[in-house]
Amino acid sequence: MEFLINPKLEEYLENLSIEEGPIVLEMEKYAKEKDFPIIGREGGRLLYLLTRLKNPHLVVEIGSGFGYSAYWFAKGLKNGKVVLIDYQKKNINLAKEFFSKADLLDKAEFRVGDAIEIGQEYKNIDILFLDLEKAKYMKAIKTLEKNLSPDGIVIADNILFQGKVLFEPENKKAKILNQFNKYMFENYFSVILPIRDGILVGIRR
């Protein structure tokens, strides 16, 4: 596979981002062992930073896995909460365990089920985080954008789909993500940050 970012740069960043938090290290170990896709250290740090800047009341995650991204959101929150949603009960139970150990339970709400369905229950979302099945990104934004707060932002992970958006543009999911990216640049003010396979951050114009 062609690389998006020079591996030497990724290594440099990794060496700078020393992490002492035992829970985040445990989560990363779990992801590695189970080959569970997570946003990664650099992505997680970005979520933390954006949360500190934005100071949101409500973060809603569409696709939480076992809570790695939610951990970074929760760490960045002053007041407010992050809603974790995943269709697998096993993942959410694991997230609860990690949040309990990290003493972050008071900053989180845990839901099991269809994330796009459940997401609609929340109004005035300050940060909407999309990390679900790639084929559903367009459906997710179209369904949930009405629930964003006036200054709300959208953060979407994997928007280059392992680089396939660039190198295999005819791939079915790559096409949907390309469509999603275009939508986000036309209807929001967006940037794509070259972290792993791309994180998009968009704000209403």
Place this chain on the structure above:
Amino acid sequence: MEFLINPKLEEYLENLSIEEGPIVLEMEKYAKEKDFPIIGREGGRLLYLLTRLKNPHLVVEIGSGFGYSAYWFAKGLKNGKVVLIDYQKKNINLAKEFFSKADLLDKAEFRVGDAIEIGQEYKNIDILFLDLEKAKYMKAIKTLEKNLSPDGIVIADNILFQGKVLFEPENKKAKILNQFNKYMFENYFSVILPIRDGILVGIRR
């Protein structure tokens, strides 16, 4: 030169970031013609987005050139102002012209002189932007960090120095930037965004 980011990715982002603003296009044209280094379209868009998220009262630029980065800060401001500082009167005069044409003069203050000296006059800086002579990055942060507001952030451009920080680590300026990056990761919560030759964003822990 080895590349930091895949050129195909840079091209993809460029095609997404359609810009209609006549002044920003004029500034980019000027930069290209004069081979004047600017933060670029993607970098500028990031500054705008961070400004929207942060909603700062005071942005101080240490090294403004002819005002390209300041344009994006000013565009993102609700209230508050951006202070442009450059040692070349010619640059600042040009910035004034661009700001006048873009109807942004009420959001800006223009200063000519030693940016580190002049920067110290401003207290409670919400965003400190460093884009000066690379050898002076450590001096700049050490001198000016006491003037940051409690939740203030630091944004620094070119922190990989055209990749030399990775590929020519013994280069004198690369060494200083490497030292700066380490300082910013140890004393702030920082991320490096792989845009052009690296933009660092750091917030107090």
